Amino acid sequence: SRVVSNRRANVREPWKLPNWKGIPLIGNTIEYLVNNSSFITRTALAMQTRDIVQFYLGPIRAYLVSGPQNVQALFRKSASVSADKFSLMTMDALMCYSKEDIAKFASDKTGRLAEAKEGAVAPDGTRYWFGMHHHMKTLSQITSTSVLTDKFLEFFDERVQVYPLGEPVTVNLYNFMRTQMAGAAIRALVGDALFARVGEENLLDAFWAYDSVVINLMYALPKWIDPKPWKIRARAYGMCLEWLKQDFDAVGSPESEENDVDWHPVMGLRFLREYLVWYKKVGLSDDARAGNFLGFLLGLNANTIPIAGWALMEIVQDRQLWRAVQEEAESAFEVNPGTGKRKLNIHKMMGLPILQSVYAETLRVHVSVNVTREVVGESASIAGYQLPRNSLIQAPTRIAHFNEKAWATADHSASEFWPYRHVKYANIQDENGEKTEKPEFVLAAGPNDFFPYGGGVSICPGRHFAKQEIMATIAVMVTTFEIEMVEWMSFDGKTKSDRPAQENAKYSGSASMPPDRDMKVRWIRRV
Numbered sequence: 330s331r332v333v334s335n336r337r338a339n340v341r342e343p344w345k346l347p348n349w350k351g352i353p354l355i356g357n358t359i360e361y362l363v364n365n366s367s368f369i370t371r372t373a374l375a376m377q378t379r380d381i382v383q384f385y386l387g388p389i390r391a392y393l394v395s396g397p398q399n400v401q402a403l404f405r406k407s408a409s410v411s412a413d414k415f416s417l418m419t420m421d422a423l424m425c426y427s428k429e430d431i432a433k434f435a436s437d438k439t440g441r442l443a444e445a446k447e448g449a450v451a452p453d454g455t456r457y458w459f460g461m462h463h464h465m466k467t468l469s470q471i472t473s474t475s476v477l478t479d480k481f482l483e484f485f486d487e488r489v490q491v492y493p494l495g496e497p498v499t500v501n502l503y504n505f506m507r508t509q510m511a512g513a514a515i516r517a518l519v520g521d522a523l524f525a526r527v528g529e530e531n532l533l534d535a536f537w538a539y540d541s542v543v544i545n546l547m548y549a550l551p552k553w554i555d556p557k558p559w560k561i562r563a564r565a566y567g568m569c570l571e572w573l574k575q576d577f578d579a580v581g582s583p584e585s586e587e588n589d590v591d592w593h594p595v596m597g598l599r600f601l602r603e604y605l606v607w608y609k610k611v612g613l614s615d616d617a618r619a620g621n622f623l624g625f626l627l628g629l630n631a632n633t634i635p636i637a638g639w640a641l642m643e644i645v646q647d648r649q650l651w652r653a654v655q656e657e658a659e660s661a662f663e664v665n666p667g668t669g670k671r672k673l674n675i676h677k678m679m680g681l682p683i684l685q686s687v688y689a690e691t692l693r694v695h696v697s698v699n700v701t702r703e704v705v706g707e708s709a710s711i712a713g714y715q716l717p718r719n720s721l722i723q724a725p726t727r728i729a730h731f732n733e734k735a736w737a738t739a740d741h742s743a744s745e746f747w748p749y750r751h752v753k754y755a756n757i758q759d760e761n762g763e764k765t766e767k768p769e770f771v772l773a774a775g776p777n778d779f780f781p782y783g784g785g786v787s788i789c790p791g792r793h794f795a796k797q798e799i800m801a802t803i804a805v806m807v808t809t810f811e812i813e814m815v816e817w818m819s820f821d822g823k824t825k826s827d828r829p830a831q832e833n834a835k836y837s838g839s840a841s842m843p844p845d846r847d848m849k850v851r852w853i854r855r856v
């Protein structure tokens with residue numbers, strides 16, 4: 330039976346994952362931290378016959394759960410589970426909050442929702458979690474998303490239009506995404522002043538270095554043993570702080586009528602402006618403001634760029650898919666009769682079935698994150714067990730997204746990237762009785778089998794923008810260029826690689842998994 334009873338306490342407990350390599354007590358913790366992808370592979374095997382598994386993460390009791398019902402239970406609005414602990418870890422490790430800032434959030438138990446949790450009172454009258462959440466939520470609203478997407482498209486288009494018409498050029502594709510897609514996205518969020526002050530190349534270099542040490546900062550050795558990740562963090566953070574003090578705060582009256590615009594050249598998107606002003610208003614430090622901004626840049630770029638990169642690399646390698654996506658994408662562009670300029674109609678683009686399927690399939694295959702919640706009530710009831718207070722519950726996307734029962738088709742196992750997995754063909758009959766098959770996008774499994782953006786109250790607030798940005802990037806690339814693969818390259822872009830790109834296992838658990846090789850391509854700009 331899958332239920333193992335703990336005789337001493339006489340309570341039912343889930344199956345315990347044996348310690349990695351038999352190392353007593355801390356074996357699983359070590360594997361989780363130093364080799365997360367092998368941990369996930371091992372637990373995925375154990376979870377083929379179980380929907381809950383227990384292990385220890387340091388001194389903390391943790392549970393992995395799978396199965397749509399359990400995932401749904403984890404994301405349900407509930408007084409007994411919370412995402413705060415994980416957020417506090419990121420504020421400390423990634424976002425440079427001061428001890429005082431962290432204490433303010435840690436002592437506020439009133440929750441993220443408009444209504445404070447029963448019995449909880451904000452310690453100094455400020456509901457920090459609610460305030461933060463309220464601002465983050467405005468990002469997911471239609472107005473923020475559409476301004477951000479429009480600005481992104483404007484800036485990204487400028488960056489592809491610099492290539493000469495009709496002339497072949499050799500480019501390292503992933504490096505292009507890391508510089509040009511990230512550059513356009515940052516400018517769309519932040520305005521022009523940040524790049525003007527610290528230099529775009531300099532900022533991107535510092536940013537990607539920071540991105541590469543995120544896991545070290547979150548889980549690895551203390552600063553005095555391994556100071557390098559903290560030095561890398563300090564460099565990127567320094568640039569953000571400089572911009573905040575010298576540019577953003579120097580505007581003086583961010584809320585004045587003349588500055589009441591959707592996008593400001595110095596203060597960026599309205600959403601960004603409002604939350605940085607609110608942080609100041611409630612007395613959070615400049616450390617927290619600049620650090621939150623840096624963490625936000627990570628949210629903005631660390632996931633969308635690997636996903637758009639993988640999707641394009643798949644499309645480039647498959648001529649039939651290339652033509653199908655190109656033809657679809659073409660249909661979403663409109664030409665302004667006055668100026669003759671092409672413009673992508675985002676609304677039309679969002680309805681394209683093959684493009685949507687490629688987008689969803691890339692997320693399914695290349696996101697690996699354990700969405701984490703903490704039990705804050707007396708206990709939480711999941712998978713038929715009462716999980717005790719202070720334990721962590723994690724739902725690994727890798728297990729849900731690769732579940733054969735949910736995703737496999739007769740011809741394509743869940744482990745395979747199959748770009749048409751989420752395309753269904755509906756039979757349509759026109760007025761002349763002619764029958765045709767019309768492709769439609771239909772996610773191949775249920776919503777609780779697919780959660781690349783997490784779920785519940787702390788679901789990713791950037792998900793709508795992310796979808797538009799990724800799909801628009803692909804649409805612009807496949808219609809602007811004809812692209813042919815030349816060869817796989819080492820990631821520094823200098824030497825030829827003898828194998829295709831694989832996921833860089835170092836990023837396991839941090840959401841999108843970037844490739845560990847670049848693809849050298851030859852492209853010709855066609856429009």
Ligand code: HEM
Binds near residue numbers: 790792841
């Ligand atoms: C493919 C793209 C992306 C993926 C896979 C992704 C994934 C995630 C995940 C798994 C979470 C945690 C959710 C939870 O705990 O339930 C999250 C949170 C977050 N994401 Fe994203 N994300 C993406 C794009 C973006 C973008 C473009 C932005 C910003 C414009 C963004 C901003 C954030 C922020 C600020 C949070 C923290 C929210 C909070 O704690 O309340 N993300 N994301």
